[in-house]
Amino acid sequence: MPYVSRSTDSSIDGLFEQPQEGRAEEFLADDDPAVIAFNNKPLPVAAVSARQFKLQLLAAGLLDSVDAWVAQQSRDVQIAYEYSGTFVRNSPMMETGFSAMGFTPQQIDGFFVAAAQL
Template identity: 65%
Template sequence: MPFVSRSDDGTIDGVFEQLQEGTAEEFLSDDNPELVARLNAPPKVSSVSARQFRLMLRRAGLLDLVKAWVAQQDGETQDAFEYSGTFVKDSPMMSAGFKAMGFTPQQIDEFFTAAASL
């Protein structure tokens, strides 16, 4: 039975045949190595706990810099940094903070992946 695989943003990753045995990768053509690589890549981390986030900031030597940036923001941002149990990568506060720190999208992904392992 065929089925469509979609990514988080809704784009179609591929059309596969569902069988009782085997994996989807067995049905992929070698003609599309980018799709094969994406399917075999570890999932991107979209959020981490506050503990993981703060430990990663500390290990990266950014904790004091981020605290100074947060201190200059509005009360809601300060409260979110202080009291959030989870830090979501694509939230407005996170986007603004990473932009202020000069992070590229790849560096943000790497930061969250590393934080998730703590």
């Protein structure tokens, strides 16, 4: 039976075998639906290849919009988009671009998880 810590939105953000100092926790059974859902949640993806990233843009119907947005950015952003071999989830360019497209952090995570499967 794990000790569970929750984030501010009440979702589980960690499971522990022992109480963790400085964390508000509760004790839940291993077969509790919230524990099962947390254990089955896909791991965050920190980076994907350029091929995966751009194919996921295509699959999501965003490739043309992103290409147009990049064309309006500074030259260094344009070069990074065109020549990067890897796209890193938490880089400033990613955060700026996804914010411009109206993505939430959860949607960005979902995008990278989907891209990693390509």
